Amino acid sequence: MKKLFAVLGYPIGHSMSPIMLNDVLSYYEIDAHYHPFKVSPDELETAIRGLKAIGISGFNVTIPHKSAIIPFLDGVDDLALSIGAVNTVVNDNGKFIGYNTDGYGFIKGLNPYISSFSDKKVLVIGAGGAARAIYFTMAKMKPFALDITNRTVTKAEELIEACPFETRSKALSLEDAANHLNEYDVVIQTTMIGMYPNISETPISLRNLNPQSLVCDIIYNPLDTKFLIEARQKGATVQNGVEMFVYQGALAFEKWTGIFPDVKRMRENVLRFLEA
Known part of the structure; x- marks a missing residue:
């Protein structure tokens, strides 16, 4: 069954994560898709319940949800908890665990x-x-x-x-x-x-x-x-800021798949998108 990964934000149309991460999913021949979801603040709890119901494998969190999502997770890494913000969520046997890969x-x-x-x-x-x-x-x-x-x-x-x-x-x-x-x-x-x-x-x-x-x-x-x-x-x-963006995405990808991806490939994709 095809796995699903995602990024939640509001707005979300500007996100480069789908371009960057769908490419490396394909590169490593992982049967999965990374999808952007536009989720308003008042829909966040409902969205999290829905993602758990469909068994999403993992997702990223961006503005304005990085702090607001914490109460809706089953667990949060100590560093992310001290920062007070989550940007990566892993589905660990049905439990949503939050991390922060930005730093x-x-x-x-x-x-x-x-x-x-x-x-x-x-x-x-x-x-x-x-x-x-x-x-x-x-x-x-x-x-x-x-x-x-x-x-x-x-x-x-x-x-x-x-x-x-x-x-x-x-x-x-x-x-x-x-x-x-x-x-x-x-x-x-x-x-x-x-x-x-x-x-x-x-x-x-x-x-x-x-x-x-x-x-x-x-x-x-x-x-x-x-x-x-x-x-x-x-x-x-x-x-x-390209390096931080690429590496936080690479660390999230590693948490979801166990593979630390080709950051050079990811960087080139991001730069092509930005220059276009």
């Missing part, structure tokens, strides 16, 4: 540049849901320092306090972070500032950027945000 997906995308964070000073820009997933997961990697800057400093402080993993962290204003930017080995932009159509915006001044640093932006539309363009002009190594 690990981001960190796996850094593997070509960083093998250990123990001597790295890291700055996270933003204190929203994506920042929380990346910050909590990176805290497990025990970096030398892991600071957060946000327009509202109290939100950064609350995120640091909520983290269940011990780490050296400071909450900084945007101005303080910009003034000390030369101290950081890795700078991670997690907000939506600079996303299409607001492509002329940047979240923080890069005037003091260390040219030896790695600068990441989780946005992938456009592929080169103004933030990354300025960082590259300063001499820094840059990475856009």
Whole structure:
């Protein structure tokens, strides 16, 4: 019997996951289909019951359901529970178990540049849901320092306090972070500032950027945000949001099938779609 995988979101038409994951299902000759479901917030509980009734093998969860879905699951991984968000659900013998692959997906995308964070000073820009997933997961990697800057400093402080993993962290204003930017080995932009159509915006001044640093932006539309363009002009190594998107999908695929897929193939598919 053909297996079914899915992604739930509202809206959902923009999702690249079906293109990326249906291709690797076919590539590994898995008799399955990955389908996007548009599920409004007031339909979420009904949708989960329906997916369980038809025996779906697993599914992804995207905005606005990542936190709202938790009460409707049979279990949640400890990291996902601490983050307070689920993006991947596995059907484990009839029980829906939630995971969060966003943070690990981001960190796996850094593997070509960083093998250990123990001597790295890291700055996270933003204190929203994506920042929380990346910050909590990176805290497990025990970096030398892991600071957060946000327009509202109290939100950064609350995120640091909520983290269940011990780490050296400071909450900084945007101005303080910009003034000390030369101290950081890795700078991670997690907000939506600079996303299409607001492509002329940047979240923080890069005037003091260390040219030896790695600068990441989780946005992938456009592929080169103004933030990354300025960082590259300063001499820094840059990475856009495609790697995080591809690796979080690869980790979900592995949880469903036991196969860690060809990320190069997945990346090429995503880039073709974005460039088109």
